[in-house]
Amino acid sequence: MIEISLDFKNVDQALGRLAGFSRSKRPLMRSIAGIMADAVEENFAQEGRPKWLGLAPATRKRRGDGKILQDKGRLAASIVSRADGESAAVGTNVRYAAIHQFGGEITRAAHSGWVRLRTDARGNLIRQGTKGRAARLAVFAKDSHKRVRTVRYTSSEGKTKIPARPFLALTQVDADNIERTVSEYLANLLG
Known part of the structure; x- marks a missing residue:
């Protein structure tokens, strides 16, 4: 009689660590949120990646050499990151953030x-x-x-066109950093 015996001890340990992964994703999500927050900060520092459309001549004249979306710094300072066991997010609660992120037209009533x-x-x-x-x-x-x-x-009533200046955006480099972080996390988890 021929007998084949398989040792699943290493596989069982790896599966046990994977089962633990479903309970302990919070550190990974915190790392991802940090990468995203850094990306947004870099967007403000470089005035977009790719570069945002410049200021209108009247705005440039009024503000001088100020950075785009940073007249008073409120929007950049409002960026917060959040992470839990299931997700990572970066955002802001500033009311006018969406018009700058997506662009559009503002109508000011008379x-x-x-x-x-x-x-x-x-x-x-x-x-x-x-x-x-x-x-x-x-x-x-x-x-x-x-x-x-x-x-x-x-x-009188006025309309102002605001170009999209996506500050909540990731570049390919940022996405690669997130992918590398996830890969390293899984490699450490599986030992």
Whole structure:
């Protein structure tokens, strides 16, 4: 009689580790979330990968050499990552994030209101400067200013096109980093 005997001890151990994998994916998901968060941070630093469409001339003139999507830094600072045993995610709760991510058109409704403008002792409006556009612009008054003139303004409806500037995006290098992280995790798990 011929007898064949197989030793499944190593296979059983590997299967046991794989069974443990279903319970312990949280460290892997945290690593993936970290890679994604780094990718988003790099998108802001490089102003897109590939490069985002530049600022409109009027915006560039008003802001100077500021970075795209980083006028005040609120959007970049709002990026958070989250990971649990089943998923990894990166996102933001900033209300205007979607229009920058996907692009689109913003319609501003016509509106009116009141503004307080500073005046001198004779009641004349104080101007922002003496030449050019500044000579036509009045200075807004704070609540603490005593000499003011309250003026009603009306603004017509306006539309602004916002180009897509996907900041929540991964490059092929980022995807390769995630794939390598998963492969290393599984290799360590299987021993």
